[in-house]
Amino acid sequence: RLLATDQTDLPGEQVARVIESKAKDFPVGSLVCVHAGWRSHTVIDVTQPRIFGTGVDLFHEVPGISPSLWLGAVGMPGVTAYLSFLERCEPKSGEVIVVTAASGAVGAIVGQLAKTCGLTVIGIAGSKDKCEYIKSLGFDYAINYKEDNIS
Incomplete structure (x- = not known):
C-alpha cells in the first residue's frame, strides 16, 4: 500500500472500493473517489487536508451505472x-x-x-x-x- 502523499508515476483521480477502514463515515464496501493517482491500493487519512480537492468523496452506487462515470461525465x-x-x-x-x-x-x-x-x-x-x-x-x-x- 502507498500513502496518498507518496509520489505516483501517474497522477489522477481514482474510484475505489474501501477494503479496510477505521473511519466510521467510510465503511468497508463503500465506493469513494479521491485524487490519489493511479495505483492498486491507497491508504488515506480522511482527517488530513488533500493536495487536490477537499478530501475523499463518498459515492452511492447506482445499479447498472459504471462507477467509472464519476471520473468522466458525472465527475x-x-x-x-x-x-x-x-x-x-x-x-x-x-x-x-x-x-x-x-x-x-x-x-x-x-x-x-x-x-x-x-x-x-x-x-x-x-x-x-x-x-x-x-x-x-x-x-x-x-x-x-x-x-x-x-x-
Missing part, C-alpha cells in the same frame, strides 16, 4: 464542461462553436452539450481516430490539426 470533466460551457458561454441555438482537445474528457462533453443546444460543432483533435471518435459523438465537423490544412 470533474462533466462538471467542468457543464459550468464552463452552459453557464459561462451562454450558448444560443444557431451559433457555431469550435472545441479544441475535442476528443478529451471535457471537450467531448462540451461538444455533445453544444449539439443539444442547437449549435454547429467543429472539433479539433490530433489524429484520424480521434476525429472519427468526435464525429461519432455528433460533432458536425472534425479537424485533424496534424494533417488538415485549415489556412
